[in-house]
Amino acid sequence: MQHKTFKQAFMQLCVLVALSFMAFGFTANLGLDSYEIYLNNRLILKQYVNQPLSLRKLQLEKAEANDKLRINYTHCHGNGIGTGRSIAVKDERGNTLRKWDFADGDGTNVGMTIAVTELTQLERKHAHQDLSLHYASKELPKGELLAFLR
Template identity: 45%
Template sequence: MQSSSFKTLLVLLLTTTMACLQSFTIAGGEVFEIYLNNKLIISQAVHKPFTLQSLQLDKANKNDQLVIYYHHCGHTGKDRTIVIKDDKGNTIKEWKFADASGSKKGMTIPVKDLLQLEKNYSGSNLNIVYYAQQLPKGRALSAIRFNGKSTTWRMQQELWPVGNASFIRK
């Protein structure tokens, strides 16, 4: 009788311990980070409330490098693409990246490419969108801001789809 009671208590204790431990961990999840010249400027996780931030480029120069890392549940995506879109969803500029191998997991975009967009799109609302085999519909990562002009986003329904985002010009 004592042995059966001990086993039941042990199973109950292990089950409770496992349930408690799992409540503190998040399995997987998507995370992205944006660096400007090796300095982290934006970091977001999908499992947390998401705020789309503006990427301020008024103090950037043409030699700067923007590097974007996107992790799908701890793995780097396949067939990765970064696209600049206007507020109507039109693709303005596109960069395709090879599948990551070794330490080459970041997607590097020359800031001079982004600064050139200001000439033709200074009055437009632009955003950076990430696509991959794991995310074929894309995910808006950031709005682009030139010369201190503020571009902010207001989500209408869901948090992520680009099609449901609208802009407010301040």
């Protein structure tokens, strides 16, 4: 009788371990903020915020005058779309050179769109500075560095 209960306990333990691997093995990116940057409808950058820092440089010199940059930022909590969203271009000292405010996202209004000409004008005006693109929202008031413009 004891042998049978030990065998049952061992089998239950094996099933529990297998279920744990199945439940947690496929959720590596669950709970992480992420963003995608599109030039028109072409994905040019996709990043999870905890990934190691990459160069993340947006090269817009070949972009056309009427091209649009669209940024989709997804938060790990709530409905995934932020409230009080903004995108800012900052110089190397952290000074905000330009800021765009966007309406709260809903199921159909996820992306934040900026005309590429506005970004290239800032690049020309501040040619000797490193410029960076930042996202902020009520959920992320300190903001997040998305990419460098050069």
